Amino acid sequence: MDRAQKQEAIETLKGDFAAAGAVVVTHYMGLTVAEMTDLRGRLREQGAQLKVVKNTLAQKALDGAIGEAADSLFKGPVAIAFAPDPVSAAKVATQYAKDNDKFSVVGGFMGQQVLDQKGVSALASLPSLDQLRAKLIGLIQAPATKVAGVLQAPAGQLARVFNAYATKDAA
Structure with a gap:
């Protein structure tokens, strides 16, 4: 890899780090190509x-922005x-590490904060x-649904009373 390719790779990594909600650092020693493909598909x-x-x-892409603790993750x-999304990569990587003992989560970082395995x-x-988002929409919609039900109840009762009188008179 020549100097221009290295510089391009560093710039790409800087962009990836900046756009990521969280970065999970993992060790993959011993994984087969099929296992890596499966992990990539899940992610x-x-x-x-x-x-x-x-x-x-x-x-070099981190450029000491987070500190020496983040540099120590890259061994x-x-x-x-x-x-x-800060959560999705961590969820998939942690679950895959539980399922496959050749894959392990070393740590990660989110913004300027370095995370260990427990983090x-x-x-x-x-x-x-x-x-x-789904929970928030559910919370917002719940009161409106209840109000609509309360407002419809008297009209429904009135309609049933009219129906009862109509069937009584017809009989």
Whole structure:
């Protein structure tokens, strides 16, 4: 890899780090190509990506912005999982690490904060952005539905009374 390619890779990583809600740093030693493809597919379904990175290029892309703690994450065979949503990449990576003992979560970072394994697990336990949106919409719609039901109840009762009188007179 020549100097221009390295500079391009660093710029790409800087863009990935800036656009990501959270970056999960993982070790993938011993995974087969099929397992890596499966992991990439699972991440893609959630809108996340997985990239195998060179440690020195990732450290240069971070440029000491987060500190030495983040630089220490990049040791050994490292792949990063990231997505615009801070939770989705952490969820998939943590679940895959539970299912496959060759894959492990080392840590990660979110903005300027470095996360250890427990921090990434805590992040993975949070509801996703779509789940939060669904809960919020449900909370907003619930009072309107109840008001509509309350307003319709007297009209429905009145209609039943009229129907009862009509059937009584017809009989």
